[in-house]
Structure formats: structure tokens, C-alpha cells
Amino acid sequence: MSESIDPVDRLLATARGDAAADPFRVTGVMMQYYHACERELWFASRQLEIDRENPAVVRGTRVDETAYGGRESKQLGMIAIDLLEDGRVVEVKPSSKLVEPARMQLAYYLWYLDRVAGVQRDGVLAHPRERERETVELTDDLAERVEDAIRGIHDLVTEESPPPAEEKPFCEACAYHDFCWC
Amino acid sequence: MDRNYHVFSNGRLERHEDTLRLATEDGEKKHIPIENAEAVYLHGQIDFNTRLLSFLNDNGIAAHVFGWNDYYSGSVMPERGQTSGRTVVSQVRAYDDPAHRRDLAAAFVRGSIHNMRANVAYYDGRSADLDATLERLDTVADSVAEADDVEELMGVEATARKAYYGTFDSVLRDEFELGTREYNPPPNEVNSLLSFGNALVYANCVSAIRATALDPAVSYLHEPGERRYSLSLDLADLFKPLLTDRVLFRLVNRRQITTDDFETELGECLLTERGRQTFSKEFEETLERTVEHPELNRKVSYQYLLRLEAYKLKKHLLAGEAYEPFRRWW
Numbered sequence: 001m002s003e004s005i006d007p008v009d010r011l012l013a014t015a016r017g018d019a020a021a022d023p024f025r026v027t028g029v030m031m032q033y034y035h036a037c038e039r040e041l042w043f044a045s046r047q048l049e050i051d052r053e054n055p056a057v058v059r060g061t062r063v064d065e066t067a068y069g070g071r072e073s074k075q076l077g078m079i080a081i082d083l084l085e086d087g088r089v090v091e092v093k094p095s096s097k098l099v100e101p102a103r104m105q106l107a108y109y110l111w112y113l114d115r116v117a118g119v120q121r122d123g124v125l126a127h128p129r130e131r132e133r134e135t136v137e138l139t140d141d142l143a144e145r146v147e148d149a150i151r152g153i154h155d156l157v158t159e160e161s162p163p164p165a166e167e168k169p170f171c172e173a174c175a176y177h178d179f180c181w182c
Numbered sequence: 183m184d185r186n187y188h189v190f191s192n193g194r195l196e197r198h199e200d201t202l203r204l205a206t207e208d209g210e211k212k213h214i215p216i217e218n219a220e221a222v223y224l225h226g227q228i229d230f231n232t233r234l235l236s237f238l239n240d241n242g243i244a245a246h247v248f249g250w251n252d253y254y255s256g257s258v259m260p261e262r263g264q265t266s267g268r269t270v271v272s273q274v275r276a277y278d279d280p281a282h283r284r285d286l287a288a289a290f291v292r293g294s295i296h297n298m299r300a301n302v303a304y305y306d307g308r309s310a311d312l313d314a315t316l317e318r319l320d321t322v323a324d325s326v327a328e329a330d331d332v333e334e335l336m337g338v339e340a341t342a343r344k345a346y347y348g349t350f351d352s353v354l355r356d357e358f359e360l361g362t363r364e365y366n367p368p369p370n371e372v373n374s375l376l377s378f379g380n381a382l383v384y385a386n387c388v389s390a391i392r393a394t395a396l397d398p399a400v401s402y403l404h405e406p407g408e409r410r411y412s413l414s415l416d417l418a419d420l421f422k423p424l425l426t427d428r429v430l431f432r433l434v435n436r437r438q439i440t441t442d443d444f445e446t447e448l449g450e451c452l453l454t455e456r457g458r459q460t461f462s463k464e465f466e467e468t469l470e471r472t473v474e475h476p477e478l479n480r481k482v483s484y485q486y487l488l489r490l491e492a493y494k495l496k497k498h499l500l501a502g503e504a505y506e507p508f509r510r511w512w
Binding site: 042043046047048049160161162177178179181182 | 266268394477478490493494496497500501502503
């Protein structure tokens with residue numbers, strides 16, 4: 001049934017509440033995982049092992065809690081926006097190592113705000129450690145990349161098995177590392 | 183990875199401020215650092231209250247209880263961090279599919295035979311000529327592929343283990359003799375050590391399984407529900423040669439355990455408290471030994487190998503990737 005419908009349309013229908021029978025959700029984290037590691041996204045989509053004792057996970061949680069003290073993330077449909085600052089969407093990352101996945105996560109938020117809520121915003125990618133900030137604007141080109149990614153995510157999470165393990169520079173820090181490679 | 187703590191004396195285990203305190207019957211007070219405890223193993227008669235249980239639960243620490251004669255009698259496990267209906271469903275599906283169950287059971291048997299063989303190969307030529315057993319184990323290992331069902335596989339495993347236990351009397355120094363493996367009650371020193379060691383391996387597997395959302399009662403080689411945590415029995419078989427048997431050989435041959443460490447009553451031979459202490463100390467040191475893991479590219483402890491085994495099984499069940507049983511590679 002869902003095969004014939006474009007995943008982007010399914011996602012928008014889900015966001016509007018019109019797809020109760022056949023929902024398709026993409027969270028910001030899913031968008032980030034998709035660009036960082038497809039295998040990680042597949043594991044996460046099945047709620048597989050996440051090692052809460054993993055130092056990187058502990059550190060990430062701590063940066064989230066402390067970097068912009070007292071801040072609360074705002075849940076909006078299927079996305080959770082870290083911070084609204086001077087009308088801009090801010091995404092906070094513990095490190096700049098995974099810039100592209102973070103940029104696409106932010107781009108997805110901007111796309112979602114535009115397409116679902118009809119709100120146009122710019123975004124800021126903030127790395128508190130490095131004290132750097134980068135502005136992200138939702139161009140047509142970026143919006144197209146977001147939509148392609150939504151289709152890619154749909155195909156990936158409906159696969160029976162995850163893609164094979166692939167050595168990446170950030171594997172060591174991944175919460176799925178041992179589960180993935182053992 | 184966190185450590186196990188063993189309590190042999192009788193007394194009271196309690197929460198004292200923000201740590202664990204053991205008050206023994208002779209008035210001694212000992213503290214167990216809670217931050218780096220994986221589990222407490224209670225061998226003596228221990229009193230505790232619900233305040234202690236909540237405290238253990240909050241800190242994610244299991245309590246494994248050993249009854250009189252030191253048989254495993256149960257565990258108080260921390261509330262699961264993760265429950266996953268999907269995991270249990272896939273576990274049961276694999277059990278219910280005869281071909282799938284057979285393949286998993288065969289994997290456990292293959293791994294077990296390999297690990298028994300590794301011990302025999304280590305002692306071959308050192309203290310005895312064990313070539314015949316090595317050949318025998320190779321033949322038995324080949325028959326795993328031909329076994330059609332779980333019952334046959336249980337038979338193959340039993341054949342291998344019998345051949346393997348047959349080497350013990352050549353490996354162990356003279357005062358110690360296994361003869362044949364007998365449980366319930368263990369009739370001699372070696373049987374008693376095997377029972378005690380295997381109970382420790384089993385309890386450690388219970389902890390490892392519970393670190394995942396796998397149900398410890400759904401198993402493949404052993405029949406589910408045969409005993410409480412039959413999946414622990416499946417995993418424990420893989421690790422007994424690495425843990426119980428090597429600890430046993432070391433302690434006996436280095437004369438760290440002697441016949442004085444046992445008491446025999448009505449044909450039942452049991453370790454004394456001192457004997458159990460000696461064994462668990464060496465056992466825990468063995469769990470902390472590390473080995474370079476070829477896929478993880480770092481050193482991992484033997485104890486962590488149990489956790490990885492549970493991960494591997496879960497990954498196989500949920501992601502369909504092949505399950506390769508633990509085989510000693512070093």
C-alpha cells in the first residue's frame with residue numbers, strides 16, 4: 001500500500017495527522033544518522049543496543065545539558081528543536097567532527113518548519129566547544145537534498161537487514177560500536 | 183567493565199549512606215564500592231531488606247544467590263534498562279522454526295567443542311599425550327554438521343564433553359581425580375570444583391544476557407524452561423573451558439587448592455569457605471584478563487566476552503547477520 005506513495009508525501013500526511021493508518025516519521029536524529037552511518041540508523045530504527053556507559057554518549061548528554069544552561073528543547077510534531085534564538089533555529093553539536101550530518105539535521109528542521117508549520121526560519125549550527133557558529137539557509141537545493149534523504153531513510157528502515165559494517169573515522173565513539181562490530 | 187563481589191561470610195548486607203556495607207556475624211564491617219560493582223555473589227547466609235534491593239536496583243547491580251552447598255539458587259536482577267517486545271518475538275520465532283533452532287544449537291555445540299579442544303591442545307605435550315583426544319574431538323566436531331535436530335546435537339555435545347573430561351586426570355596432579363562427571367552431589371574434589379565454577383559461569387551469563395533485552399528463558403540447545411534461565415546454559419557451555427576449567431587446572435596444579443580445601447560428608451564433597459574464596463578470587467582475576475579483540479580493535483576482558491556473546495546473538499536475531507559462536511582465538 002505504502003509502496004506507491006512518495007515517502008515525502010507520507011511524512012507530510014503523518015505530520016498533518018492524516019496518515020494514522022500508515023504513518024511515516026523521520027526525527028532529526030534519524031536525519032543525522034542517515035548522513036553519518038546508515039547502519040547506525042538501521043539499528044536505531046529497531047531500538048537496538050545503545051551503550052549508555054559509552055563515554056561519547058555520556059559526554060554528548062552532558063554537553064546537551066550544560067552548554068546552554070536551563071534551555072529546553074521544543075517538541076514540534078516529529079522534530080525537537082534545540083533552541084530558538086532571535087528567531088533562528090539553533091542546533092547544538094558537541095563537536096564539529098560530524099558537521100555534515102548536523103547540517104542536514106538542521107536543514108531538515110528548517111524544511112519541516114516551512115512545509116508543515118508554514119514558518120520560514122534560518123538556522124545556526126553551534127559548536128559550544130569550538131565557539132563557532134555557522135548560518136544555514138533553506139535554499140531550493142538544500143530542500144531537495146532533504147527530500148531525497150527522507151526517501152533514502154524510508155528505503156533503509158524498511159530493509160530486512162542493516163547495510164554491512166563500514167569502518168568510519170568516528171566508529172570508535174559510536175554508541176553502537178561494540179554491537180555493530182562484534 | 184565493573185567487578186563482581188563475593189560474600190562468603192554470614193551476616194547482613196545493607197545500604198549504608200550511599201554505599202554497600204557488609205556486617206558480618208563476628209562484628210566486622212566491610213564496604214563494597216557500589217560505583218564499580220557489576221554484581222554481588224552471596225554465598226553465605228545474608229540478611230537484607232527492601233531498602234538494599236532498591237539501592238542495588240538504582241545502581242543496576244545484580245545479586246546472585248547461592249544456596250546451601252553452593253548451588254545457584256537465583257538472582258535478584260535490576261529492573262531492565264531496556265525491554266524490547268521485538269527482541270523477545272524474534273527470539274521465540276527462531277526457537278519455533280526447527281531449522282533455525284537447529285542451526286543456533288549447532289553453533290553453540292561447534293563453539294563449545296572448539297573451546298574444549300583449545301584446552302586439550304594447550305595441555306597436549308605439556309603434561310600428557312592427548313593426541314588421541316584431539317583427534318576424537320575433531321571427529322565429533324565434524325559430526326555436528328550431520329546432526330539433524332537438537333536432540334542429536336545434545337548427544338554430540340555430550341560425546342565431546344565426555345572425551346574432554348577424559349583428559350582431566352592426565353592434566354591434574356595425582357591427588358586429584360575426576361573419574362566421571364557427576365553432579366548432585368559431587369562425589370569428589372574435581373567434580374565439586376567443576377560444579378562451583380560452572381555455577382559462577384552460569385550466573386555471569388545471566389548478568390550478560392540481562393544487559394540486553396534478550397529473555398534468559400528462551401534458549402536453543404537446552405530446552406526452554408528446563409531450568410530457569412536456559413539461555414544462560416546455552417552461553418555458559420561456550421565459556422566453561424575458558425573460565426571454570428582453566429582456573430581449576432591452574433589452582434590444583436599450582437597447589438593453591440589442596441585436599442584440605444574440601445569437606446566430604448555422606449558422599450558429598452564440597453569446598454570449604456576458604457576453598458571457595460581461593461577459587462572465586464582466581465576466577466575473578468581470570469574474568470579481568472584481557473585479550474586483543476580482532477574486530478573491536480582493542481583489548482577486552484574475558485567478562486566482556488560474555489556480554490559480546492549476548493550482543494552477537496541479539497544482532498543475529500534482529501538483523502539477520504550470521505551468528506558465529508565464541509571460539510577462543512588466542
